[in-house]
Amino acid sequence: MTGKKLGRLLVGLLTLVLAVGFFNGAKSAPIVAQAATVKGYGTPTQDPSSFLFWYSNTGFRTQPQDTYTTVGTTKKLTTAVGYSFLDTFFNPLAYDHFQWYQSMDAGATWTAIKGATSSTLSVTPSKVGTTYYQESFGYYLFIPPLLPNEYYYSRVASVTAMGSPVNATGITVTADNHYLYSNQSEAGTTTVHANLIPANATSDVTWSSSDPGLATVDKTSGVVTANTSGRSGTATINGTVTNADGSTQTNSTQIKVGGGLDDQTVDSGKSATFTVQGTFPSTPASVTWYKEAPGSSTPTKVASGTSLTYTTPTTSAADDKAHYYAEITIKSDSESKTITTNAAELNVKFSDTPKVTITSTATDNTDNTGNVAHGLSNVISGDAITITGTITDGNQDSKMKAGLLAIRVPPYCSNTAVSIDGEATSLQAPKQIGDYYYLVPRTPVDFEAGQTHTYKVSFDSLEETDSDFTSLVEMEAYETDASKLKAVVPADTILGTTNDNNFDTYTGPGISLHFSSNTLTAQAGNVTFGSLSYANVDQTIEGQVEGGGDLLAVTDDRREKNATTISLRQATPFTDGTHTLVAKLSYANGSTVKQLTDTNQVVLSAGSGIKVGSLNANHGQELQLVLASQAIYPGNYTSTLDWTITSAP
Template sequence: MYIFDKWGLKVWTVLNIVLLFLSINFKVSEVHAETKRNQTTEATSNLSNVNQKIDTKVANSTSSYSATTSKPKQSNVTSSNSKVLSQSSSKISSSSTAKGISGDSSQSNGKTAKNKTATQTTKVKRFSASDITPKHRPTGDPVILFGIWLTSGFSLQPVSDSYEPIYNTVSPLFVDTGLDWLSWLADGGLLASAKYTWYQSDDGGYSWTKFSTDAVPNITSNLPQDMSYQVKVVWTSFLNPFSTTLWSKVSTVHWIPTPKNPTSIRAYVDYPYLMNNLPDKQVDTTHAQVVASPASSTNKSIEWSSSNPDVATVDPLAGKVSAVNGATGTTTISCLWTNYDGSTLSASADVRVGGGLDDQTVHSGLSATFKLLGRITSDAGAESDTSIVWHRIAPDGKDTVVQTSDSGSYTLKSTTMNDNKAKYYAVITIKSGDKTKQVTTNKALLTVIPKPVDIQMDNHVFNITNPDKHNANNTELTGVQVGNHIQYKDTLKNLSTDTASDGDIIYETKINEGDKLNGITLDGLPLEKDEDYTLEDKGGYQLIKFTQGMSISADSSRTIKVDLQVGDEAKTQKQFDFYPSIQYSGQTNRGLIEHIKYASGTVSLKAKDIDFGVQNGLIAKKVYDRTASTNAPNATVDITDNRVEKDPISLTVTQTNPFQNEQGQNENNLLLRLYKQGEATTLIPGEAYNVADFKQGDTAKSVVWDKADGLRLYTDSANVSPGKYHSNLMWTIKNGY
């Protein structure tokens, strides 16, 4: 006992000496640190003074052109500097930050350590994600196919950036990992366990230290700083001597002086559909996550909940959502965000749980597509040899293979009522090495609804008297004359292959005012006026309307023909526009608009006045040209030929009287000549001269003369006295040449 006390005293003495030595060194270090900080402050103050001088120059420069907004005579440098900072760039305003450092340093003397920490906030070095060097290269993201893990990895990485207030102990570093299914089997499946080792760095990854082996470590900081974290996860079991090691991505926690409430939050899940039928009793999972705005927001706690835990459960802290095997349905995963001041925000996202396929409902004749749901990562095909076999179970129970490929969907291109109540499912076979795993989806039901009545109208108009005058799709007639026989032909087709109309189709169309209706037929059978249809004068047109509804069988058509004769009143209109229409099942369908363009059956002309301009004396034996208004490309005579039968015609011109001056006296030395291809014919007043001939079948065209052709002015044997001279021309179109 005495010996123990003696040695205990010696140990106690040595420990006190060591503690004294450490205390002295600590104080010396503190003095050096304080001295260094004061030197920094002094240097910063000097820099502030330099900036103030620069800013004063800026302020004086500003006053030179804006005297009304500044005080050039003011000598207070601080005031001038303050004013310029509110207007200048962020680089100049950094002098204000330097002043803040100086002021905080002076206040830190004699204050608590907490105030010293506040002084150092301006010296915090922040790190972006690209600045941080991880302790170890992160493991690649896992490859997952329909809930089957093909490679190991992190299904939930730690949040890349988060913000936490100092002096608070928090646990924001949630991760989740999984093994590829071969390693999972080798490690004993459910017997495998994960061991965590967390590392931290406060210098952007230059150096790392181990600090925790908890799955979710608690962290805290008394200083505003950026601290980076990375975790190593080792999967082991007593059945497998080899372990699987995974490294997370780096997470950086930005420690800030005070909490900051978000203005809004948004919740989402990584994968909104979970499989309920994985082999080997594996459970399909996803993770709910929340994003706050702004990104620098803090929270005291986040709590997750599931509205339907019989479909999927959720870890209240980590947000891990797990499907319930065999369950089918939708659950809402909600997030309750609690701020440090006690206020809360909430957000939610839906998660579906099922067997991988949805039931489909389509109308007959349309396509039906069954698409595999669940998680499929982009490189899943490269990591495995996967085949997908699609099966069809007919309504009578017969099971047949309809597609074998690696496609994640199957499409039945054109459904019929025979496909109603058929079921479809897929068998996914995943091979990795010499191991095989299968996932069989649920049997999705196909419901085919009979296609409703759908009437399409195909309408045309024809001129039976003159069948050549129409456009390509027979919706426009031209050159229609009085007495022509016109026919409408409208075909109504029921596009539904399953459903017949119930006799409610009412047909309407129009004919022009003054036209005579000869009759209407339906599928070649004549209809009776007033009994089957009505004809009502609407002022400007006549309305034809069926009095009884028609029926059209499924996938069948009916044809309506309207025969009429063009009446005299149509000659007063240039064009009649109309379209047929039908009403059925509360809707109206109309056909294409149709046009009937009328022609008078005659040829007409309009001649322009000819002017030879003002001349500086009319010299004998000289030819004078027309002005540009009656030279090409301008027409001298406009001709409109609306004839249906193009018989030969000719155009002549007659000078009705000699040129006369303003006093009515004849000037016989002024003559008109008609030039054709260089040959000239002198016009004798009162006689007709041929200008153009139009052959059988040709449309008469307007007269367009070049400068050297047509009518030109000629002076005969003597000069003509100054003055104005005029004459009259008569242009005539006649049959024959």
């Protein structure tokens, strides 16, 4: 029976059987840390990989470090151990048995240091040179293992004594782990290290924490310990080296402390991502994510797998103050450990102000030729008009629950109808608000049922004159739900009245409607030839339209443009009431000149489908006058012209 088996007889038979396999495993653990050129008293044991407070194997979690000093100056070597699940579970009565060894001849021979049986060792060199140290420990109750390789061994650390102090000119601080858990039963720990410049500086390093209530640090060993009260935050661990001449050098590193998850804040409509923090030796065997709805302590599983990150669906105001946490299981061989993170809070930033968008498209169902979405250019009496569109509240957190539509329509229209989401709705009598008439449906738009709704407005035009009108869709917004709002609509809720209790009104784009008389009309301008004398005889005088207008101003609003001709005749000669002026009056169109008589002459022809335009000097269309070489009596002479417009079906 081996010493290892004997050391566990008091624990019991079950412990005896399992412990044999455990210590055999310690014998074959791979070497991961040893002095580069010095062989230790024993083979250094593999550093244990850890998951929070659970170690995959027993070994040194803090190794002694190489250091420099001066003769007669004490340096302290420090270690710490971690225990596997097997040791802590099956050997509950066992405890550590430490022993330090030293070598004065670069590892050729090793001797046990009398009384050096704790995890720390104070070394005070008596001469210049390097001494090597290694620590072993056994984990047992009374009876120690019989063979050296059944113990655990640290790395070999050197202590070099210098003849005189070497001052540090710089220091760099590092940490084994930058995240420690504070919400578990055992305190999370890590170790900080100081790298001095130069490497053989003999100065001492002292450690301090910016927030001991969050995480403490041993001033000598650099072991950082998190709180166990669940407090979270970031502690700055400072390393200060004090030289023999009194000068100091300082550097620091930050250690974050918490329960594994940070609270997240996102804008409504965005996703939030929670990530489990900390160092894990391997991919978790399982990670299960839970959500607690706002105001509830009942968790709901939202994800499972092995991912240490969880991204929520798109958030809304309803998710504000929800909490998320994860259960993480790590396995090592046949053993496993599960921890639960803190419940991190989700903060959703949102606004309840509606983001209303109203679209509108107009169509002349009788003849839509030449029209655009927001404008009908030639509406005539009898045309059937529709305006369709959508109403969308782009804010999913909006306080608006319902809306009332009001559609501005022309004063002269008939057969009015409105439908919302494809359902026809009854209308109140057209309401005059200011200078306009509105159609007001009795059915509210229900935004609790959906964020986007459709509408359709239809009417027949009765307008027979040339005029312009702007139609539009307005909506009053309410926090009252649609069913309650519908009950009061017929009685006292009319857009723009003092009885309204809405909190805002939204307006869609204007729809321009140009109404036409469906006719072709013309207005002739008066033409003057100015003051003439005998000097103007036989000269061609160009007439000028008074006021600079058109010779013939034509408005062609006909929907069906039949072939059209415009004829002109000189109905009367030039006369001042007593005398007749002998003169020749002609019509010029830029390319030809026609002398006018008392008989109609065609001066413009427009084919079918062609819009007739105005006649003016810009197009070379004008009247010309030539005075005959005869007696001229002074006076104001006028002549009457007849314009005839003929449209042939």
